[in-house]
Amino acid sequence: MIFDTYDVVVVGAGHAGCEAAVAAANLGAKVMLATMNMETIAKMSCNPAMGGVAKGQIVREIDALNGYSGIVTDHTMIQFRLLNRSKGPAMWSPRAQSDRMRFAEKWRLMLEAHPNIDFWQEMVTGIVVKDKKAVGIRTSLGLEIPAKTVILTNGTFLNGLIHIGEKQMGGGRAGERAAKGITEQLVELGFEASRMKTGTPPRIDARSINWSALEVQEGDQPAGKFSYTDTPELKEQRPCHIGYTNKKVHECLKEGFSRSPMFNGRIQGLGPRYCPSIEDKIDRFSERDRHQLFVEPEGWNTAEIYLNGFSSSLPEDVQFKAMRLIPGFEQAKMFRPGYAIEYDFFQPTQLKQTLETRLVDGLYFAGQINGTTGYEEAACQGLMAGINAIRKVREEEPFVLKRSDAYIGVLIDDLINKGTNEPYRMFTSRAEYRILLRQDNADIRLTPIAQALGMDVEERMQRVRAKEAAERDISEFMKSYSVRPEAINSYLDSLGSAPLRQPVKLMKVLLRPKVNAEALAEHLPELKAVLDQYPKEFVEYSEIKAKYAGYIKKEEEQVEKMNRLESVRLPENFNYHAIQGLSAEGQEKLSRIRPGSIGQASRISGVSASDISILLVYMGR
Known part of the structure; x- marks a missing residue:
């Protein structure tokens, strides 16, 4: 027999599969990661970026729970931006542009460095089920890999069908074959399967673009990070650019609508409402004369460009002709056209809160197989499935995050209670407790939980304790220090804020709109001496906690009411x-x-x- 019995077998090595394998392995499980192609582990199938609105919060939460997505992103990003900075801190969302090739390479090297993870490269065609319990997987060679639990993270590969205009071809991703057999077996076991659709834009040759016709979008200075660990700082960044479609582009695209699988009925799958194709946008928002495009580099050294916002399944000649009508793209060359892909998914209402299926004991689903879209949504499901799979093996209590604990809890709760009739994407608006679930406090919220689960996170916990101690020290100083009018009235006047008439406690000044702790410190040497003791991130966390204390308390009271029902x-x-x-x-x-x-x-x-x-x-x- 080639294989020993594994605690956990993970099928698929995308973002969900990688985090599932790491989560179980970090808890001491013996893990097998099975993939059709070792060369495409953690491949970014769509845009070369991590994070974004609500998604950035999820990456921080994965990191706080000892996952690897944030670490890999920090090591391989080429640009970092904190989105929504002009709004309240509940909306602040980190986003990184990644080097696609380095991202996948870093993930693979980190997985291979883990002594508890084995690999097998072959198509998985089925699950071995005995007495309604998953006991292994079956491969295309007829081999069986025995396991105590199985996690399916098949992405878009289950009976995947690629559409480009009137052409169709089987595949789970451009240049890669679809996975056959698993859907059919699950349906026989009583599962409800449906079809979903997603798409990707054409890839463009950077050498053929007129960059002077596009708006430059620089990264933050200094650049931020995702991981709470000691990952490298990004010193040099690559800019992204912004372009726009126009009426001519739209008219050209409309000429191809009769040949579009979106409009002639060939695509039956449910498409993403929040990330529509360019033909969808033109059809649904016909009153708009232009749509924004994000021109994103795929890495440090490659000439490949991702044309974000131009996702399309129109014929390649239509895509090419319309693309050349975009200012800056008059002489642009394509590396490959965009396409739509249909694939099988299973309504997540068939799952328990642990992501274990109700019909087959020890079988877990994570990622796009559950009807979600996005690397971050997939990765966090993989992490939760990996943790719960090994806890089941050890007959330990299930691990469930509440909606008040994390965006991860919101996502899974939404999926299993409501299901989805379109690719599910996380937004801040989906969370009732956004002030509690900020990107700056994911470590405070979740790293103690990781430690309680048995993760080796003592270094992370030392940092959490230092951050909490810094917040207490800064808060106590602010509450006890009296500031005199002459020290800061000039600063307050520059903000249009009322001057002080008499000495007041510094905390009262900090709570004013527009007042910033770092700017205050430039006028108060005593405050600067206190703040300079701590990393900028600790100071920012302390300021947010102080400024939003009333809102935080209100949400905590709402959580307490909900917990009574829980x-x-x-x-x-x-x-x-x-x-x-x-x-x-x-x-x-x-x-x-x-x-x-x-x-x-x-x-x-x-x-x-x-x-x-x-x-x-x-x-x-």
């Missing part, structure tokens, strides 16, 4: 059809999803407030 547990085998008064839809949804608590039941689409009231009465509350 504490009312519902039995796994509860007979909802036997409770008089529950709506028919409520009975059906509750019986299918099997919520673990009243709180979870209240978030299921179709379960009404009156249904919850009846359940509370029935449970003696």
